[in-house]
Amino acid sequence: MRKCSSKKKSYLALKHRKIIAKQTRNAHRHKHETRRFKLLEKASRKANPDFYETRDLRKKMIKITYKKKSYDSPIVKIDIEKDLGIENPDDIDYFLDKASTFIDFNSKHLYLDFSKCNRVWPSGITLLCSLKQWAELTSQAKRKPIIMSSSSNNVRVNSYLGHCGFYDYVGRKKDTDENYYSNKEVVKIQREKRRSNGEERENEITDLLRQYSVLTENEIMMFDSIILTEVFSNVTEHGISKVDAGWWILAQYHQTHKFISISIADNGIGIRNSLMTGPQRNEIKRRLNNDPKNDGQFICHALTENVSGALAASQKKGLLVRRYESGSRRGHGLKRISSCCSKLKIPFAIISHYGYTFLDADGQIVTTGAKLSKVFAGTMYHFSIKTK
Amino acid sequence: MATKVIDVGVDFYHRLVNRDSLQCDGKFNAVEFRHKYLKELDNQQSWENSDEFIQLDFSHVKKIGPSFANEAFGYFTKYTKPKQILQKIVCKNINEVSLMIIEEELNAGYKNK
Numbered sequence: 021m022r023k024c025s026s027k028k029k030s031y032l033a034l035k036h037r038k039i040i041a042k043q044t045r046n047a048h049r050h051k052h053e054t055r056r057f058k059l060l061e062k063a064s065r066k067a068n069p070d071f072y073e074t075r076d077l078r079k080k081m082i083k084i085t086y087k088k089k090s091y092d093s094p095i096v097k098i099d100i101e102k103d104l105g106i107e108n109p110d111d112i113d114y115f116l117d118k119a120s121t122f123i124d125f126n127s128k129h130l131y132l133d134f135s136k137c138n139r140v141w142p143s144g145i146t147l148l149c150s151l152k153q154w155a156e157l158t159s160q161a162k163r164k165p166i167i168m169s170s171s172s173n174n175v176r177v178n179s180y181l182g183h184c185g186f187y188d189y190v191g192r193k194k195d196t197d198e199n200y201y202s203n204k205e206v207v208k209i210q211r212e213k214r215r216s217n218g219e220e221r222e223n224e225i226t227d228l229l230r231q232y233s234v235l236t237e238n239e240i241m242m243f244d245s246i247i248l249t250e251v252f253s254n255v256t257e258h259g260i261s262k263v264d265a266g267w268w269i270l271a272q273y274h275q276t277h278k279f280i281s282i283s284i285a286d287n288g289i290g291i292r293n294s295l296m297t298g299p300q301r302n303e304i305k306r307r308l309n310n311d312p313k314n315d316g317q318f319i320c321h322a323l324t325e326n327v328s329g330a331l332a333a334s335q336k337k338g339l340l341v342r343r344y345e346s347g348s349r350r351g352h353g354l355k356r357i358s359s360c361c362s363k364l365k366i367p368f369a370i371i372s373h374y375g376y377t378f379l380d381a382d383g384q385i386v387t388t389g390a391k392l393s394k395v396f397a398g399t400m401y402h403f404s405i406k407t408k
Numbered sequence: 409m410a411t412k413v414i415d416v417g418v419d420f421y422h423r424l425v426n427r428d429s430l431q432c433d434g435k436f437n438a439v440e441f442r443h444k445y446l447k448e449l450d451n452q453q454s455w456e457n458s459d460e461f462i463q464l465d466f467s468h469v470k471k472i473g474p475s476f477a478n479e480a481f482g483y484f485t486k487y488t489k490p491k492q493i494l495q496k497i498v499c500k501n502i503n504e505v506s507l508m509i510i511e512e513e514l515n516a517g518y519k520n521k
Contacts, residue, residue, distance in 0.1 A: 214433070215432050215433045215434075216432065216433040216435075218432055218433075219423060238504065238505055241471070241503065241505040242505050244471060245471045245472060245473055245474075245505055245506065245509060246473070246474055246509065249425045249471070249473035249474070249475070250473065250474060250475065252425075252432065253425065253426070253427075253431045253432055253473070253475060256431070256432045256433075257430060257431055257432070326516075330430070331430070332428065332430070345486060346485045346486040346517060346518055347482065347483050347484070347485055347486035347517055348438075348478050348479045348482045348483035348485075348517060349478070349482075349517065350427070350475075350478075352474060352478065352513075352516055353474070353475070356474050
């Protein structure tokens with residue numbers, strides 16, 4: 021042991037006192053800041069009780085929707101025997117039926133058998149990514165379910181799943197190095213880490229449209245300014261951040277079938293939950309019953325009426341005739357998307373949790389409804405654009 | 409008073425898409441734009457005449473979204489008609505799609521009544 025001089029001893033004591041004083045100061049500051057924040061929140065709660073009530077309701081809904089569950093049921097095997105996707109109208113029923121069997125699974129192991137599958141369309145890949153997101157959001161850290169998949173007997177399917185970015189997205193090793201597809205024809209699916217990535221993806225999609233679609237420059241500008249802007253605003257706003265920003269996109273030019281398929285999705289609470297926890301909930305409650313069975317009707321309502329689930333959405337006012345005040349107002353988004361799609365003759369579909377709505381190129385609702393189980397863990401927007 | 413001239417793409421931003429700080433990355437949003445350039449118009453007296461107040465040059469603007477247009481311009485439909493708004497806020501070098509979006513949002517805001 022070394023001898024400590026009195027000078028050194030006093031120096032150390034002073035240093036110790038300084039550290040203690042600094043820690044005490046920081047603790048006081050923290051306490052003061054917390055109290056100040058609480059007082060500020062209390063004051064603004066008093067000034068704007070509706071906003072805070074809505075915010076609390078939304079937080080509660082997010083907590084309920086993504087409640088951690090135990091994945092402990094025995095292994096489930098799902099056979100994907102046909103084409104998986106909504107791009108071909110004949111496959112829509114199969115897609116919805118299949119999706120409802122595995123999105124809300126409870127097993128420790130989920131096995132997807134693709135051996136007989138001959139095609140997975142971009143919407144099918146988007147669906148599988150939503151399954152991955154759902155499992156990540158609802159499982160406990162050390163008790164994550166294991167999702168496995170077999171390769172397809174068709175090498176082109178395996179090649180495409182690797183090529184479009186799906187295997188990288190879900191963290192699966194590629195089956196084959198053979199590549200049948202061109203990079204120019206796809207906007208690959210990936211883990212979007214930031215909300216601001218939207219601009220980059222929008223540019224990639226418009227480049228794809230310029231190269232292959234039948235749309236004129238003005239029509240592409242309309243598609244970009246109205247449809248892409250509104251869809252990206254929705255998905256980035258509703259995506260729940262955990263592993264990534266909670267939204268993803270896949271666009272593909274299908275040379276043989278002569279169209280571009282664009283799927284954009286988020287892992288949010290869905291259109292019904294969003295509307296029913298928004299400021300306009302009481303107004304909407306009068307028209308629609310808050311039941312998953314009505315998810316399709318909620319989508320139709322959002323497409324045709326000016327309703328919004330945003331926390332800052334306006335409410336109707338008035339004693340005798342209730343109406344919105346003039347001025348800026350949220351809630352036009354889906355209506356704008358749907359009217360622009362019909363102007364540009366683009367078939368459009370929305371799938372949100374239990375519900376789905378498909379519109380044809382003239383903007384008419386072709387199919388709408390809901391399944392008994394979830395068909396998508398979030399909301400997906402799908403567009404099919406004709407090519408040259 | 410001389411009319412203000414703003415090169416929106418240079419002085420503000422080339423991508424006008426966010427309504428407020430909650431949308432997308434929340435940067436360069438419509439609320440910020442309105443407060444920065446159109447604050448003087450946020451009262452009934454400013455709309456008693458149709459004199460030109462500001463010229464917005466859109467030559468460097470890449471795109472304008474409906475939400476942005478609704479919040480930045482549709483907001484003023486609580487004071488007056490869409491036509492007068494476009495007389496007071498003059499949009500220069502704007503492409504037809506962007507102008508169509510602004511007009512559509514002005515009409516939608518006015519029809520809220």
